[in-house]
Structures are given as C-alpha cells and as structure tokens.
C-alpha cells in the first residue's frame with residue numbers, strides 16, 4: 001500500500017551551504033525549497049529484483065578478479081529501517097570505497113597510494129525480509145583531499161540506499177568507531193548535530209566478527225517514515 | 239507522562255563525493271566485470287508503449303560552470319500516468335567533458351491532477367543532501383498542477399519547464415544558484 005511520507009526533519013542533515021567544505025559553496029542552492037505533502041511521485045519508487053545481483057556482488061574482497069584484495073578483512077552489516085522501526089525489505093543498497101591504502105579506482109584519483117589489482121571498490125546487495133544486509137570488504141584507508149591544505153578523510157564507506165519510495169532516496173557515508181580523523185573531517189562536520197554524526201559511526205561488533213577471519217562493524221540505516229493511519233481522503237494521484 | 243511519540247531519526251545524508259560513479263555506475267567508471275550492467279540504463283523496455291522523448295540538460299554551479307561529475311536519477315509514471323515498480327527509473331551521469339546528461343524515455347501521462355512530470359534527484363561532490371526537483375513539459379496543460387501552482391514568485395515556474403527544442407526533444411538545465419536558481423523540493 002502506498003502511504004504518505006512523513007515530512008523530512010532537516011535538523012538531521014547537513015545544510016546545503018557549509019563553507020568548511022569548500023565544494024558546497026558554489027553548489028548549494030540558496031533559496032528556500034518548495035515544501036508540500038508527498039504525492040504519488042515521491043511515495044512510489046523503483047523495485048529491484050534479486051535477479052539483478054551476481055553471487056559475489058556483496059563480497060568486495062573477491063568480486064573484482066576472484067583473487068583476494070589486500071587489507072584488513074571486515075564484515076559490514078546492519079538493518080535498514082524506517083522511522084517507525086519497521087524493517088525495509090527488498091531494498092537495494094550499493095556501496096563504494098577506497099582500497100586499504102586509501103586509493104579509489106577512479107580516473108580522478110591520483111593519490112600516491114597504489115591501486116590494488118584485486119580490488120574494484122564497489123558492492124551491492126538487497127535487504128532480506130528483516131531489512132538486514134551484509135558486506136564483506138577490506139577496511140578502507142584514510143586519504144588526503146584538497147580542501148584546506150591538510151584535510152584527510154577518515155576511513156569511510158559510501159552508501160547509496162533505496163527505500164520503497166523515491167522520496168526516501170539517500171546517499172551517506174559510514175565511519176569506523178575510534179577513528180581520530182572523524183572529528184577533524186570537514187565533510188563529517190557539515191552535519192551540525194553531534195548526535196546525528198554519531199549515527200554514522202559504526203561500532204566494532206565482536207559478536208559478529210568471524211574468528212581467524214574478519215572483524216565486524218554494525219551500521220543500521222534509517223530512512224524517512226510513512227504516515228501509519230489508514231484514513232486516506234485525497235484525490236487520485238496526489 | 240503520556241506515551242512517547244518518538245520516531246527513529248533519519249540517517250544523516252553525506253555528499254556522494256567525486257567517486258559516486260564507482261558505486262552507482264561502475265562500468266561507466268571503467269570498472270568492468272563486477273556487475274553485468276550499470277543499473278538504470280533505460281527507464282522503459284524498448285517495446286514499451288508511449289511517445290519517445292529525449293530530455294537533455296546540464297547542472298550549473300554558481301560560477302556558471304556545468305558540473306561534469308554530477309549523477310542524476312529520474313522516476314516517472316508511464317504514458318498512462320501509472321507508476322509501475324519495475325520501470326520508470328533511470329540513472330544519468332554528466333559527460334566528463336561537456337557536463338551534459340541525457341534521458342531517453344517515454345513522455346509520462348498526467349497523474350491525477352498532476353501535470354505530466356519526471357522527478358529528478360541530483361547528487362554530486364559539494365551537494366550535501368540529494369536535491370529533488372521535477373521536469374514538466376512545455377505545451378502541457380499545467381493549470382491544475384498542485385506543485386506548480388504553489389511556486390512563488392510565479393516567474394520561477396519556468397525553472398521546472400523543459401523547453402521543446404525539436405519535436406520530442408526537450409532541454410532542461412538546472413541552476414544550483416543565481417538568478418535562475420531551479421526550484422528544489424522538500425516533499
């Protein structure tokens with residue numbers, strides 16, 4: 001059933017204009033957004049069948065060449081929920097990251113650290129009926145980036161997440177508990193609320209670590225919720 | 239004390255950054271062999287009913303430069319105004335040199351009182367939260383559209399109307415800032 005989306009709480013998100021992150025200065029809209037209740041356009045969204053996935057899509061350690069990538073092996077797992085804590089099942093999650101040395105396989109990345117011939121850097125999965133997802137990867141390295149003269153990105157994994165509604169679409173980044181670069185990062189610090197930043201930091205999860213194999217980090221993701229009441233009184237299409 | 243109304247707060251957004259292509263369109267980024275195809279190459283099957291159209295545009299920053307690292311997603315109804323789960327969604331990336339993107343699709347039908355439109359979602363380095371906007375089409379009846387009728391001042395409605403440059407070919411440029419700033423949506 002298609003349900004109206006709950007209005008987005010912008011206090012959870014970075015504002016558009018964040019001069020500490022210089023790229024935002026000329027790329028941030030300055031006028032107020034047009035607010036209105038969700039319509040069918042935002043309440044519906046694409047569906048991805050499991051048939052799009054290959055068997056190793058969520059295993060970044062081996063999915064590029066079949067040979068093992070270099071680095072600390074880590075499981076990244078968690079649940080995809082909506083604001084009402086309902087699991088979001090059947091949702092596509094895509095991730096991308098630098099290799100263990102902090103280098104991306106991308107023509108624009110010229111960092112000194114070498115490419116790993118066995119690491120591509122992307123993975124994807126579809127959440128199960130409990131909203132759970134899981135990736136096996138290597139811990140990405142920190143890397144320097146041009147902003148002020150000596151800015152470094154903390155270890156992070158980029159996440160692209162679909163819900164059931166196009167209005168729930170989200171891209172974010174996951175950080176690793178204990179990384180001293182998190183507090184210094186201008187991109188992290190675009191988020192004004194420290195409690196919101198904490199929700200991007202995945203704790204070490206020894207209960208899910210695999211002995212003699214891989215550490216684990218747990219990262220739950222919450223998308224916008226929908227209104228739960230049954231009363232629906234509106235013209236078709238709105 | 240009354241019962242609690244607490245909702246879980248939404249996970250904060252972070253910029254897609256300059257390397258979004260690795261995760262979302264790896265084959266386009268030159269990372270082949272992991273996914274058979276990049277997702278969202280075409281919103282509709284080749285034999286889907288409806289009028290074929292092309293929407294072309296660029297996303298301009300506050301200095302007037304076209305973003306050459308932007309990624310967009312589109313979501314739309316089919317020619318009859320129906321949202322169907324396995325079609326209607328596409329991903330577009332700007333050309334690395336020109337900054338131009340293109341969507342080959344079907345002209346959507348009206349959705350109830352809403353005039354024909356395509357939702358666009360825009361992410362890139364420097365964009366902290368994906369930007370939502372809509373493409374409407376020059377020449378359609380838009381008088382009853384509930385979104386366009388809310389836009390104030392009225393002259394900004396034009397920022398959401400794609401111009402037909404040739405039959406079936408529409409131009410839709412997005413301006414992140416400045417006199418022509420596109421209307422972005424909080425829906």
Ligand SMILES: [Fe+3]
Pocket residue numbers: 098153156158255257
């Ligand atoms: Fe990154």
